Amino acid sequence: MARLHAETAPLPGVKKRLRAHAGVLTPRRRPGDYAQAVMDLGATICTPRRPACGLCPWRSACRGRQAGIAETLPRRAPRPAKPIRHGTAFLALDRAGRVLTERRPERGLLGGMLALPSTGWADDPPTPIPPLEADWRPAGEVRHTFTHFHLRLAVLWTRVEVLPDGAPAAVEAEAAMPTVFAKASRLGRAAAGI
Ligand code: SF4
CATH class of the missing domain: 3.90.79.10 (Nucleoside Triphosphate Pyrophosphohydrolase)
Structure with a gap:
């Protein structure tokens, strides 16, 4: 969701917005199949390190890809230094x-x-x-x-x-x-x- 919507705000703060994006995309019919398909996409194509945008069925809609920042998403807030x-x-x-x-x-x-x-x-x-x-x-x-x-x-x-x-x-x-x-x-x- 972070890549699809080019959400550059860091995790964990952006989680709520990502959930909202996911909710909007989830269809009424066969939501389980949809969820499985998204998980498969994440496991095989839109992988954490190297999204294979050329093979992706969402490539024309993906704002992260359009902006050329897909690989850098999702971003994470730096961990606070340990005392x-x-x-x-x-x-x-x-x-x-x-x-x-x-x-x-x-x-x-x-x-x-x-x-x-x-x-x-x-x-x-x-x-x-x-x-x-x-x-x-x-x-x-x-x-x-x-x-x-x-x-x-x-x-x-x-x-x-x-x-x-x-x-x-x-x-x-x-x-x-x-x-x-x-x-x-x-x-x-x-x-x-x-
Ligand atoms: S186009 Fe690339 S970044 Fe966007 S959803 Fe597909 S694999 Fe992920």
Whole structure:
């Protein structure tokens, strides 16, 4: 419909108008056959990338073809840029290579999953309040993209003498963590030389 009517307004906003165009063209008699024919046309001739206008039964009526813009239609609005959020993750290692972990809250992103302790993730970098007092050192930054935002996660690491009973080996914990925390843990271990 966008090509036939040379609709240059972008999707998704133009959808309503395209539906209206389609409605006007749909015949009372045998609308199912008509719909099938239009779908066949879209699948074989007026294909998304290369409309074969020379073979098309609508070529003399098609305004998109007449204007020479058929291939550029339908247009799409550019996707809004994803926001960037910031946070800090903390990697506390003992001498045996075990690591301090926590379960993320059930609700929210990565809910209930094993993770490194971390700050929340916000537009402005939150104050990095560590889970325990120690000599925290920067290891670098992990970048990770979620569906709705990019995350820049600073990683701080430290060595501790004692961790809670049952603290997992860092390598095992990484296998159970979501990718962003596994990356943060590996970065912290590299900085620690483990
Ligand atoms: S003439 Fe070209 S652009 Fe127009 S409907 Fe046919 S195949 Fe599509």
